[in-house]
Amino acid sequence: MEKTAMNQNPYLAGLELVRKNSGTSGQIALAKCILSLYNDQHAFSIGEVLRPLDRAYTQVVLAMVNEYAAHGETMELCQAGRYVYANFPQLIELSNAMSDARAGVRQKWDLQYEEEMRRLYPDD
Numbered sequence: 001m002e003k004t005a006m007n008q009n010p011y012l013a014g015l016e017l018v019r020k021n022s023g024t025s026g027q028i029a030l031a032k033c034i035l036s037l038y039n040d041q042h043a044f045s046i047g048e049v050l051r052p053l054d055r056a057y058t059q060v061v062l063a064m065v066n067e068y069a070a071h072g073e074t075m076e077l078c079q080a081g082r083y084v085y086a087n088f089p090q091l092i093e094l095s096n097a098m099s100d101a102r103a104g105v106r107q108k109w110d111l112q113y114e115e116e117m118r119r120l121y122p123d124d
Contacts, residue, residue: 010063015080017060025052028091031084033061035091037068038081042095 008016014030021027029052032044049061068077085092117124 009074009076010060010067011074011076011080014060014064015083017057018080018084026054026057028088029053030057030060031088031091033064034077034080034084035088035095037064038073038077038084041099042085042092044095 011034014034018027018030018034029049033049036043036049046065050058053061064077067074
């Protein structure tokens with residue numbers, strides 16, 4: 001795999017940018033990407049990640065996604081993921097809220113399905 005412009009592992013390149021560019025939309029987007037790859041319970045959409053990025057940041061994100069597709073979870077991803085998890089509590093709060101909302105909708109669908117089955121097959 002081709003290395004990023006910083007000539008290093010793409011996760012470490014992303015981590016370096018996340019640490020360096022505090023408060024920017026690019027920093028948050030990179031943090032979302034790292035977090036999404038690190039822990040699928042904290043997943044953000046790729047559109048949400050890519051939307052605010054310039055060409056250089058987009059290349060880093062795509063390099064991270066390619067690295068994940070080729071090698072899955074690595075030590076470098078875990079290192080970057082732990083940093084993001086520890087330093088972006090608002091992203092964790094947001095992703096927890098999204099996860100809770102999805103679980104609530106799934107539970108509602110399950111209850112609707114059960115009610116429909118009882119209505120259609122009352123003797124079972």
